[in-house]
Structure formats: C-alpha cells, structure tokens
Amino acid sequence: xxxxxxxxxxxxxxxxxxxxxxxxxxxxxxxxxxxxxxxxxxxxxxxxxxxxxxxxxxxxxxxxxxxxxxxxxxxxxxxxxxxxxxxxxxxxxxxxxxxxxxxxxxxxxxxxxxxxxxxxxxxxxxxxxxxxxxxxxxxxxxxxxxxxxxxxxxxxxxxxxxxxxxxxxxxxxxxxxxxxxxxxxxxxxxxxxxxxxxxxxxxxxxxxxxxxxxxxxxxxxxxxxxxxxxxxxxxxxxxxxxxxxxxxxxxxxxxxxxxxxxxxxxxxxxxxxxxxxxxxxxxxxxxxxxxxxxxxxxxxxxxxxxxxxxxxxxxxxxxxxxxxxxxxxxxxxxxxxxxxxxxxxxxxxxxxxxxxxxxxxxxxxxxxxxxxxxxxxxxxxxx
Numbered sequence: 001x002x003x004x005x006x007x008x009x010x011x012x013x014x015x016x017x018x019x020x021x022x023x024x025x026x027x028x029x030x031x032x033x034x035x036x037x038x039x040x041x042x043x044x045x046x047x048x049x050x051x052x053x054x055x056x057x058x059x060x061x062x063x064x065x066x067x068x069x070x071x072x073x074x075x076x077x078x079x080x081x082x083x084x085x086x087x088x089x090x091x092x093x094x095x096x097x098x099x100x101x102x103x104x105x106x107x108x109x110x111x112x113x114x115x116x117x118x119x120x121x122x123x124x125x126x127x128x129x130x131x132x133x134x135x136x137x138x139x140x141x142x143x144x145x146x147x148x149x150x151x152x153x154x155x156x157x158x159x160x161x162x163x164x165x166x167x168x169x170x171x172x173x174x175x176x177x178x179x180x181x182x183x184x185x186x187x188x189x190x191x192x193x194x195x196x197x198x199x200x201x202x203x204x205x206x207x208x209x210x211x212x213x214x215x216x217x218x219x220x221x222x223x224x225x226x227x228x229x230x231x232x233x234x235x236x237x238x239x240x241x242x243x244x245x246x247x248x249x250x251x252x253x254x255x256x257x258x259x260x261x262x263x264x265x266x267x268x269x270x271x272x273x274x275x276x277x278x279x280x281x282x283x284x285x286x287x288x289x290x291x292x293x294x295x296x297x298x299x300x301x302x303x304x305x306x307x308x309x310x311x312x313x314x315x316x317x318x319x320x321x322x323x324x325x326x327x328x329x330x331x332x333x334x335x336x337x338x339x340x341x342x343x344x345x346x347x348x349x350x351x352x353x354x355x356x357x358x359x360x361x362x363x364x365x366x367x368x369x370x371x372x373x374x375x376x377x378x379x380x381x382x383x
Contacts, residue, residue, distance in 0.1 A: 007206035011214020012221065019185070019222055028181065029226055033233050041237045053116060056084035056096040061127075065097060065104065068123040073116075095120075103128065168327035169304050171257060175323050176300045178226065179265055180293070182219050183272035187289050189215065190276025190365070199365060212361045216269040216354075223265055224258070250330065256339055257326040260346065264322030267350040268292060270357030277364040284371040291374065295319055303327065316342050318349035 019025045055066045056076045063075045076093050078084035084096040088109050095116050096107040104124050106112055133139070193199040202211055231254065238247045275288040299320030303311060315324040321342045328334050364372055 007210035008213035008217060011202075011206065011211055012218035015189070015215055015218030016222055018189075019218075025185070029229070032177070032226070032230065036230050036233050037237050041240065053094040053113075054087075054092065055116070055120070056087045056093040058084055058098060062097045062099065062104065065120060065123045065127050068127050069119040073119075097124075168330055171326050171330075172300055172303050172323035174227065174230065175261055175264065176296055178223050178261075179268050180296055182223050182265070183268055183275075183292055183296075184285075184289065186215055186219055186269060186272040187276035187279070187285055187292075188282065190273055191279050191282055191285060194277070194280060194365070195282075203366060208362045208365055209358050211365070212270065212273055212358055215273050216266060219269055220262065220265055224262065227258070227261065253326050253329045256329060259343060260322040260325060263343065263346045263350045264319050267319065267346075267353040268295065270354045270361075271295070274357050274360045274364070277361050278372045278374070280371050288371065299323055316345060318346050321346055 052072045052074045054074045054076045056078045057063050057066060058078050058081055063077070066073050066075050076087060078087055078096070081096075081098050084093070084098060085107055087093040088096050088107055091109070094108075095112055097120055098105050098107060104120070106117055106120055108116075190199075193202065199211075235247065271292050272289065275285065275292055278288040279285050296319070299314065299317070300323055303314050303320055303324040306314065311324050311328060314320040315328050315338070317324075325334075325339055325342050329339065360374075
C-alpha cells in the first residue's frame with residue numbers, strides 16, 4: 001500500500017468520523033474503560049479494606065502464638081472458650097485458638113483456611129520450642145542454629161505468579177476483544193455499503209483497493225487509539241492504588257505489544273473486510289466471518305491455557321504471537337532474538353495475508369447477487 005494514497009486516506013477519514021459519531025462504538029469503548037478501571041481498582045480496594053483476619057484467644061499464651069504467626073492477624077480477646085467459640089459462630093472472628101492438653105486447637109465455623117491453619121501451627125511450634133529451650137537453658141538463637149532455609153529461584157518471574165497471570169491474560173484478551181470487535185464492525189460496514197449500493201458509488205470514484213486500504217488504515221488508527229485510552233485508564237488505576245511496581249514491569253513490554261498488535265490487527269482487518277465482501281446481507285456474516293473468529297479464538301485459548309513449552313511455540317506462530325510473545329516477555333527472560341524473529345515472521349505473514357485479501361476483496365466486493373464462499377472467491381477471475 002502506498003501510504004500517500006490520497007483516496008485511501010479519504011476513506012480512512014470517513015471510517016474514523018463515522019465511528020466517532022456511532023453511539024454503539026462510543027458506548028462499547030466506555031464500557032471497556034469501566035471494566036478496565038474496575039479490574040484494576042476494585043481488587044486493590046477490597047484487599048486494602050478487608051483488614052487482617054481476627055483470631056479469638058482466651059489467654060496471653062494464645063495471644064503470643066497469634067502475634068508470632070508470619071501472617072498478620074488481629075488478636076480478639078474472649079473471656080472464656082465458650083465466648084471464643086461464639087465469636088467464630090457469629091462471624092466476629094475467623095477462627096479461635098484455644099488451649100488443649102498437648103498444645104492448642106484451632107476452631108473454625110465450617111472450615112479452617114489452610115493459610116490460617118499452617119500459620120498458627122508453625123507459630124505454636126516456634127513459641128513452644130522457645131519456651132522449652134528457655135527451661136533447658138538455651139537461647140532462641142541457639143535453638144534455631146543451623147535450621148534456616150532460604151529460597152533461591154533459578155528462573156524467577158518478573159511479577160508475582162498471580163499478578164503475572166492476570167497481566168498475561170489481560171494482554172491477550174485486549175488483542176482478542178479489540179480485533180474481534182473492530183473486525184465485526186469492518187465486516188458489517190462493508191455489507192451495509194453493499195446493501196445500500198453505496199459501494200458502487202465509492203468504487204466508481206476510487207480504486208477498490210483504496211477502499212480496502214482506507215478501511216484497514218482507519219480502523220487500525222481507531223483500534224490503537226482505543227488501546228491508548230485503555231492504557232491511560234490502567235495507568236491511572238495503578239497509580240491511584242499504589243501499584244507502581246506492576247507498572248515498572250509492564251511498561252517496557254508495552255512497546256513490543258504495540259508492534260505485535262498493529263501487525264496482527266492489520267492482517268486480520270484485511271480478512272474481516274473480505275468476510276464482508278463475500279456476504280450480501282447482515283445474516284450472511286455468521287458464516288463468512290467464522291474463519292476469522294476461529295483464527296482469533298484458537299490462538300487466544302492456546303496462548304492463555306497451554307503449557308509453557310506450547311506457549312513458546314505459539315509465540316512464533318503468526319497471530320498467536322501477538323497474544324503469546326508479550327505475555328512471555330512479562331513472565332520470563334526472553335532473548336532479544338526471539339521477539340525480533342517473531343515480528344519478522346508476523347510481518348511476512350501479514351504482507352501475504354493482506355495481498356491475498358486485497359485480491360479477494362477486488363473480486364468479490366461488487367458481487368451482490370448472492371453470498372460467496374472463500375473457495376469460490378479464489379476461483380473468480382481477477383477481472
């Protein structure tokens with residue numbers, strides 16, 4: 001495509017101005033913004049407002065055990081064991097730590113959280129051993145000599161496991177939802193122009209390929225603008241909830257994500273336009289857009305749910321790489337040659353798909369009698 005193609009630029013401007021006046025497009029963008037802001041802010045608010053779990057105790061020994069736990073718990077004093085149990089029943093305490101014949105018993109309402117159980121068990125063991133050591137004339141440091149265990153990771157992740165998982169899925173989901181949403185809008189726009197016969201007027205005024213380039217260019221600009229708005233909303237949410245550490249890791253990958261996004265989106269945009277040109281009515285889009293949906297859906301689930309080895313392979317497969325490679329770069333140390341190679345493969349594939357899409361678009365855009373299939377479109381004469 002010649003980037004200075006004036007008819008294509010005019011078509012792109014027409015696409016952009018039409019979408020910006022479309023209430024459905026504006027509404028979907030606002031809904032996506034609200035979802036992103038909620039996904040960033042609400043978990044932080046809940047985590048900050050929930051406070052530490054309350055543990056009911058009946059004596060100072062139990063209080064020392066709770067305070068010794070590595071997790072932060074709040075001690076709730078109860079005058080008796082019955083009162084402590086009642087606090088658990090009423091929901092005023094998460095659990096109760098009560099004295100037993102050989103230590104303590106942890107009392108829960110219908111279950112005891114594994115984290116609370118292991119934390120209190122370890123704390124009770126530590127407090128008990130220190131008391132026994134004191135009676136034997138040993139200091140706590142002498143008792144624990146030679147027992148320290150440190151953690152060393154051979155391939156540490158850049159983010160905590162849960163956070164990196166959410167961010168990885170989020171990047172893949174942004175590409176999937178944006179490509180699918182704009183793709184359907186491109187296909188619907190082409191069909192609407194065919195149904196209203198506007199396409200015949202446009203085709204008489206500008207080359208058909210310029211119509212395709214204009215739609216691809218205009219929707220790519222709109223999609224990137226939407227991504228920028230979403231990124232800005234995420235930035236505001238992260239800063240407002242003191243999650244700047246996540247931003248420090250995600251920011252360097254953002255540039256790579258934009259490159260993968262643009263190349264993958266342009267390739268798919270050409271296919272979506274062809275899906276619209278094959279149809280003659282809106283009802284036909286269910287079948288003509290199915291290949292595009294599969295091209296998006298299969299790599300999405302593969303990049304999110306596959307194992308690490310499979311994700312590595314997917315990060316070099318065109319379209320799938322737009323969703324897999326940025327996620328890998330967030331969670332592991334990826335050599336520079338790998339994203340560069342993936343981009344080269346994706347770029348070559350995008351050129352081939354766009355060239356094929358342009359040929360099919362030229363052959364089928366003015367075919368208004370009936371819905372065409374992809375095989376039939378490939379057999380049509382270019383004339």
